[in-house]
Amino acid sequence: MTWSGCCDRKPSHKEPKSLATIRLRPQIDRERVSLSPRVRNRDTRRLMQVYLPIAEMSANVFALLGLGGGVGFLSGLFGIGGGFLMTPLLIFFGVPSAVAVATGANQVVASSVSGALAHWRHGNVDLKMGLVLLAGGVVGSFIGVYIFTLVRALGHIDLLVQISYVVFLGGVGAAMLIESMRAWIRSRNPSAPKHKLHEHTWVHGLPLKMRFRRSKLYISAIAPVSIGLFAGIMSAIMGVGGGFVMVPAMIYVLGMPTSMVIGTSLFQIIFVMANVTFLQAYSNQTVDIVLATVLLAGAVVGAQLGTMVSGKLKAEQLRALLGLIVLIVCLRVAWELVVTPPDLFSLESPLP
């Protein structure tokens, strides 16, 4: 029996009034006055707190739901997994980066399933292309988790995650912004010459050609496999689906029709991220199922709202907006790398 068990109010009231108890009364009353607001405060705070068993921290449920909802909104708006936003936000929130990356991957599985299902119903998934990308993606995620574990042991995992973010988000964000600006200018000036519908590049000269009926393509399998491989490595290191790299690569390198691209990339992201989740859980024990579940609950609602709003915006506007958000996240991460940290020393408890 611990002390808390004996501390119900009833027994203490029935206590015989010994000399000592009477002498101490004023002290107890002062205690009651000074402690009660603090106790009440802690009780209400407790109602909103949830303890994350793998991250080993407690967080506010509503803040996590809001985070999930906000990222879900954007993922519904732009048709992306949202991992590239979720992972840095979780790290910013105080979740250890290893847990943020692995849990982000788990959360992306869910959001891409719901997205891919919607695209599947509209016939916008190229199954064959998805499987070829997946073959590369699965191999890539094995390599990525291996690199992750290795770099983590060397103590540079935060740096690797941050640099990957700056490089990829910076590149893709800038490209998207510029491309959508150009498209916007073109749309205001219809006399300007239009792009060719289907450009032949060096990609079409590679061997091992395959026919992809849905995408109306006859290209080498090497190109989609390498794109998948690259996205898989990134997924494992950054905790993202890699959609923001794969989507442009599929459009500009493979020349896939835009309508097919999002559904197909979401389809393959499900499997790649499921694999990343499994590998991170297996080799690093960093998937926090409680955190993922709370985030998911928010993301489901957010994604609905996002999809509703997305119907009201133009494609170029959406791309420009997404490019802008990607760039902001990139600058935020870059800022942390460049600005002098308040304490040059940091503490790390090695894994048992």
Add this chain to the structure above:
Amino acid sequence: MKPAVLCGLAVALLAAPVAAQAPLVADISSREIAITTGFAGAELLLFGAIDGRGDIVVVVRGPRRAAVVRHKSRVAGIWVNSDSRKFVGLPAFYHAAGTRPFDRVAPRVLLERYEIGEDHIVFNLAPGENADDGEEFRQAFLRNKASLGLYTGGEGDVTLVDRRLFRTTVSFPANVPTGLYGVEMYLFRDGRLITRRTTPLVVRKVGVEAQIFEFAHEKAAVYGLIAIVVALMAGWVAGAVFRRA
């Protein structure tokens, strides 16, 4: 916490006559800190009675663990972890409080022997570690632990009532490391150690949290699969809801 305080004081009072025989009687408001779903930190009351004059020092020590302190330096414009020291056997949590500043309670030799006060914790480098700049890394460790709320305590935090009853509170943050803690209470008189008491304190995850953590570590593969299935189901349900809306 309020009932605990009331009860604790009452018990301390009842125990007071016993103090006539033992120079120091002491206890804590709970011998276990249970980390549950709503865990947002905990506060423990440490209390007791002493017989006659003396100074009380209370030390709460977490499980001893290894720790790596890393130092960043600027490489090509960005901050990179460039140097590190690994220490072994450092308490994961540390709280020391006394009725008076420690250097007035006991001589340095005793403070160092019992590692009383953050400045007297023994820092041992892991085998093969570079011994340079040890002091800088030691300071950095203490500073980082303090900002995490894991190294706490002021030297004068123990209050003495009527020169006989003493009490102090210790706060444990939500990120408190799990394991076996030691609550040590020392009675010093005229710079000599009269007696000391050690009470074990267990900090552990209980209920669902504990099960999830153990499951994730012991059956990592199954845990990974479950995480995936949960995500797939959630996505599928979300998809179904989308379709209706």
